[in-house]
Amino acid sequence: MAMKDSTMPNFLNIKNFDKSFDDLSSLSQLREEAFLNLKDIGIPSKKFERWKYNDLKNDIRNIEFSLCKTSIKIKKNKLDKFEINEIDYFKKNKNHYLQPLKYLKDEGVVNLNLSYSNLFKVLTIKKDLKKPIIVDIKSEGHGMSFPRILINIYNNVNAEIQFLNRGGLGFINQITEINIGKNSSVKISRLNESSSIHSETFFSNLGRNSEINLKNLSIPKNKSRFQVFNSFIDEYSSAQFKSVSIPYENSKDDFLVHNNHLSSNCKSDVGMRSILGKETESSFQALIDVENKIKNSRADQDCRAILLDEKASMNAKPEMKIYNNDVICKHGTTIGSLNQDHIFYLNSRGLNKFEAEKILLQGIISEYISEDSPLINFLPEKYK
Amino acid sequence: MKNFLKIKNLSISVDDKCIIKDLNLNINKGEVHALMGPNGCGKSTLSNVLAGKEGYDITNGKISFSGENLLKFSPNERANKGIFLAFQYPVEIPGVTNINFIKTALESNRQYNGLDPLKPGDFLKLIKEKAELLGISDEYLKRQLNVGFSGGEKKRNEALQLMMLEPSLAILDETDSGLDVDAFKIVADAVNSTRGKKNSMLIITHYQRLLERIQPDIVHVFINGSIIESGGPELAEEIDKNGYERFNNA
Numbered sequence: 001m002a003m004k005d006s007t008m009p010n011f012l013n014i015k016n017f018d019k020s021f022d023d024l025s026s027l028s029q030l031r032e033e034a035f036l037n038l039k040d041i042g043i044p045s046k047k048f049e050r051w052k053y054n055d056l057k058n059d060i061r062n063i064e065f066s067l068c069k070t071s072i073k074i075k076k077n078k079l080d081k082f083e084i085n086e087i088d089y090f091k092k093n094k095n096h097y098l099q100p101l102k103y104l105k106d107e108g109v110v111n112l113n114l115s116y117s118n119l120f121k122v123l124t125i126k127k128d129l130k131k132p133i134i135v136d137i138k139s140e141g142h143g144m145s146f147p148r149i150l151i152n153i154y155n156n157v158n159a160e161i162q163f164l165n166r167g168g169l170g171f172i173n174q175i176t177e178i179n180i181g182k183n184s185s186v187k188i189s190r191l192n193e194s195s196s197i198h199s200e201t202f203f204s205n206l207g208r209n210s211e212i213n214l215k216n217l218s219i220p221k222n223k224s225r226f227q228v229f230n231s232f233i234d235e236y237s238s239a240q241f242k243s244v245s246i247p248y249e250n251s252k253d254d255f256l257v258h259n260n261h262l263s264s265n266c267k268s269d270v271g272m273r274s275i276l277g278k279e280t281e282s283s284f285q286a287l288i289d290v291e292n293k294i295k296n297s298r299a300d301q302d303c304r305a306i307l308l309d310e311k312a313s314m315n316a317k318p319e320m321k322i323y324n325n326d327v328i329c330k331h332g333t334t335i336g337s338l339n340q341d342h343i344f345y346l347n348s349r350g351l352n353k354f355e356a357e358k359i360l361l362q363g364i365i366s367e368y369i370s371e372d373s374p375l376i377n378f379l380p381e382k383y384k
Numbered sequence: 385m386k387n388f389l390k391i392k393n394l395s396i397s398v399d400d401k402c403i404i405k406d407l408n409l410n411i412n413k414g415e416v417h418a419l420m421g422p423n424g425c426g427k428s429t430l431s432n433v434l435a436g437k438e439g440y441d442i443t444n445g446k447i448s449f450s451g452e453n454l455l456k457f458s459p460n461e462r463a464n465k466g467i468f469l470a471f472q473y474p475v476e477i478p479g480v481t482n483i484n485f486i487k488t489a490l491e492s493n494r495q496y497n498g499l500d501p502l503k504p505g506d507f508l509k510l511i512k513e514k515a516e517l518l519g520i521s522d523e524y525l526k527r528q529l530n531v532g533f534s535g536g537e538k539k540r541n542e543a544l545q546l547m548m549l550e551p552s553l554a555i556l557d558e559t560d561s562g563l564d565v566d567a568f569k570i571v572a573d574a575v576n577s578t579r580g581k582k583n584s585m586l587i588i589t590h591y592q593r594l595l596e597r598i599q600p601d602i603v604h605v606f607i608n609g610s611i612i613e614s615g616g617p618e619l620a621e622e623i624d625k626n627g628y629e630r631f632n633n634a
Contacts (some may be wrong), residue, residue, distance in 0.1 A: 098496055163429065223481075292521075339475075341475050342435050342439075342475055342477050343478070344435075344438075344459060344475070345471070345475045346485075346489075347436070347458070347459035347460040347463065348435045348436070348437075348459050348460075348462075348463050348469050348471075349460075349463055349468075349489035349492075349493075349545065349549065350460050350463040350464045350489050350492040350493040350496065351487075351488060351489060351492050352460045352492070352550070354457075355460075355488065355492060359480055359484075359485065359488055360479075360480065360481070362480070363477060363478060363480035363528075363547075364478075364479055365477050365479070366479045367440075367478065377629025
């Protein structure tokens, strides 16, 4: 069966590719199922998927179809106890392997990962953590890698996790999935400073009265897309996503956030701050999805992009799909240069153009990345 | 110093409309001048041009400050040379904390003038001293710059910056507007405390009440972009009693 997307001849048949993963053979059937979906949907492209502003297909067209060296290191406090599993988890829990497809049926990029996943980490957290867990994902050299991270957080647990995505020169297609039990809360700090073409799909499945607070700092040196899907499985859960994007020159940083209000009395809050310099490009698509029977939802979206160069560009597409009247929603987007009245005010106190811009941009960043955030250490020097 | 600020035959247009016409004004070091005029007469235009704001077309004339051509300097250079504009409507800047902003401004100013930055402890002591005089709490210093401040709080904050930066020429653009009676006294007294032989002030106002607390040396009546009469504090009293009618008809 030929792939629908004939522009990707370097994607091999899954069976040939699978030979290089002896450990994964017991999952072959599941992976093949994902691969058949991938064949049906095609390699992610603007035509077939929800992304309207970037075309991953073109970006990865010329990447060598071999694996690059990738590692996922878990750093933790000695006093904190939690389980770490790898491929063995999915062998024992086969019903979890295709779980992302339960929420997303038309995502080529997800099927791509599920077909070729070559690196697994599964964390099971049953008790409160005293210190944050650090998940350090590094890749080296050209080629592709398809890491998958699953985190299960039990009921009544508070946890903090830091994700560091770094390195690489090829194509990284990552899935991160978090299941949060009832009355639990998780704070996440995510850094992306990859040199590879980086695509990450992040799912959270929220139990009753649970909470996820995701802060993101994205400073890609190549092309990056980050797509977040929060599913409110039970009532009184909330999800917050606050992101700062500062792509390097000639880089591209794309975001998609989908808050799926599947239960009543839930809250979602999405905020984006983009600082776009020379030859940079970013996009932000955010969808609030409230189903017919779902009541008392609160959903906010806010996007602000600062264009520092005439060749910088930003696309923002806030969307609402709301089928119930019992909703409070707020959304706003502003794209433009720094406020000239603000600059003049700062100049009038003696700050030169560089200092004035720096303090204004620091102010914008600090809305989401405060002084006590671990992400502050990763900010480019001129914004510290 | 004589003619510390010297404005000679200054004309300013905005979008081809003449706002300031052939203005002449000399302020010596240590003097306090008041510029009084009705709405829309060009007072704020003058203060913005002195501070270096873009968007104004200087069609004629010169401005010298401390013997140098002021117009060749950028706004931050003017500030670091000692010009301070207390804004009529200070802008709100989210994310920038008040205390960090004032520290950065003071450091820029000291660096420009060849001085070492204040030690953190000395800076903190100084700003707390000045803030106390203005009834400004520590919490208020940590807030975002002017964000959510009342009109009165913004004016107090302008006065705090004035006291911290110690400019040689302070231009107060309707600093009295938006202040209740108590805040008015606090701000006026704080501004008065900065008065000295080494610095000058240009107070722009509609009303005499500010000039009762900050006694000017010279009062100018400013109508339609020109000074049409100058005199002592009695001129302000006359305007307070009779308004600008006599001058409008002049």
